Amino acid sequence: MSKNTNKIKKIGVLTSGGDSPGMNAAIRSVVRASNYYGIECSGIRMGYDGLINDMVVDLGPRSVRNLINRGGTELKSARSEEFRTVEGRSKAAETVKKHNIDALVVIGGDGSFTGGTIFQKEQGIPFIGIPGTIDNDIFGTDFTLGYDTALNTVVDAIDKIRDTATSHNRVFFVEVMGRDAGFIALNSGIATGALDILIPEQKDSIEDLFSSFENAKQKGKTSSIVVVAEGEKLGGVYDLAKFTKMKYPEFDVKVTVLGHIQRGGSPTVADRVLASRLGVAAVEGLMAGKSNVMAGMQSSKIVFTPIEEAIKKHNEIDKDLIKVADILST
Ligand SMILES: Nc1ncnc2c1ncn2[C@@H]1O[C@H](COP(=O)(O)OP(=O)(O)O)[C@@H](O)[C@H]1O
Ligand SMILES: O=P(O)(O)OC[C@H]1O[C@](O)(COP(=O)(O)O)[C@@H](O)[C@@H]1O
Numbered sequence: 001m002s003k004n005t006n007k008i009k010k011i012g013v014l015t016s017g018g019d020s021p022g023m024n025a026a027i028r029s030v031v032r033a034s035n036y037y038g039i040e041c042s043g044i045r046m047g048y049d050g051l052i053n054d055m056v057v058d059l060g061p062r063s064v065r066n067l068i069n070r071g072g073t074e075l076k077s078a079r080s081e082e083f084r085t086v087e088g089r090s091k092a093a094e095t096v097k098k099h100n101i102d103a104l105v106v107i108g109g110d111g112s113f114t115g116g117t118i119f120q121k122e123q124g125i126p127f128i129g130i131p132g133t134i135d136n137d138i139f140g141t142d143f144t145l146g147y148d149t150a151l152n153t154v155v156d157a158i159d160k161i162r163d164t165a166t167s168h169n170r171v172f173f174v175e176v177m178g179r180d181a182g183f184i185a186l187n188s189g190i191a192t193g194a195l196d197i198l199i200p201e202q203k204d205s206i207e208d209l210f211s212s213f214e215n216a217k218q219k220g221k222t223s224s225i226v227v228v229a230e231g232e233k234l235g236g237v238y239d240l241a242k243f244t245k246m247k248y249p250e251f252d253v254k255v256t257v258l259g260h261i262q263r264g265g266s267p268t269v270a271d272r273v274l275a276s277r278l279g280v281a282a283v284e285g286l287m288a289g290k291s292n293v294m295a296g297m298q299s300s301k302i303v304f305t306p307i308e309e310a311i312k313k314h315n316e317i318d319k320d321l322i323k324v325a326d327i328l329s330t
């Protein structure tokens with residue numbers, strides 16, 4: 001049994017920034033692990049806005065029943081402009097003191113961690129982050145909460161698009177989420193047999209895209225799917241579709257933007273297990289006196305990464321995956 005060397009009596013948990021499937025499972029894990037170790041737990045609703053406006057609820061082990069399988073976040077999430085100000089954060093600190101909260105678990109992305117670390121430095125309130133975002137763009141963990149679920153949602157949708165693409169000999173541009181990161185695009189593209197995959201991390205040119213189409217024509221392909229990450233630098237899906245149609249008037253070109261369906265749904269096994277492990281790790285980390293770190297999973301082991309590193313560094317796109325995608329699209 002882990003020791004509560006840091007004498008934590010009460011933990012506050014909140015979800016912040018873009019929601020992702022698995023956040024509920026992480027809340028449940030933090031609450032149940034706290035209870036297991038004899039620590040009280042409070043939920044803060046609406047992210048940092050809830051901390052500023054005293055939206056605090058007591059959470060016991062039974063109050064998180066029926067949560068592990070649900071998408072979204074029961075505590076709700078927010079993007080709080082007020083928390084970006086010193087005044088906002090000092091109001092938030094008053095709430096923390098009023099409820100005798102000793103430490104915070106922040107489930108969110110890089111922005112939420114930036115807020116958490118500033119708060120910790122200004123107000124001395126320990127916190128541990130749990131990476132929750134579908135984009136998988138946080139350093140210090142192989143996977144973020146929601147990424148696996150989002151990938152499965154995307155693959156399910158593109159499989160369906162393939163049916164009509166094949167039936168009508170169409171070219172589909174499918175936009176997936178990833179404001180700055182191509183993890184969803186690259187992996188879903190491989191999993192769905194895309195002709196080409198465009199991601200922000202790679203410098204793509206329209207000529208490269210056209211040469212993919214030329215190759216496809218030569219090889220006798222009759223339909224194609226091109227997966228495009230939202231943050232792709234070459235241009236948005238509508239422009240890409242327009243340029244393609246100008247170059248190949250004979251193509252029946254269609255665009256699908258998958259949008260927010262990628263953010264919802266019941267979390268996959270991988271996300272539920274990840275959330276469960278990271279929730280326990282965050283509670284045990286706080287008990288052991290850790291703060292200003294993110295609990296992540298690397299090679300199936302729990303790893304605590306300094307929050308500054310988690311925010312500033314980036315997981316590199318695996319070049320091998322790009323090669324696999326290139327080889328298999330021939
Ligand atoms: N520099 C900052 N100072 C204080 N709070 C911040 C800062 N950056 C982000 N935050 C807080 O974290 C919230 C979530 O950040 P955001 O970037 O929207 O999402 P995510 O955590 O998913 O990356 C912001 O709305 C804000 O309240
Ligand atoms: O409509 P919203 O909430 O801005 O969400 C869109 C964003 O969600 C994301 O999938 C994840 O964003 P977060 O960093 O906030 O988790 C981005 O790729 C996308 O731009």
Ligand SMILES: [Mg+2]
Binds near residue numbers: 017109111133
């Ligand atoms: Mg972010």
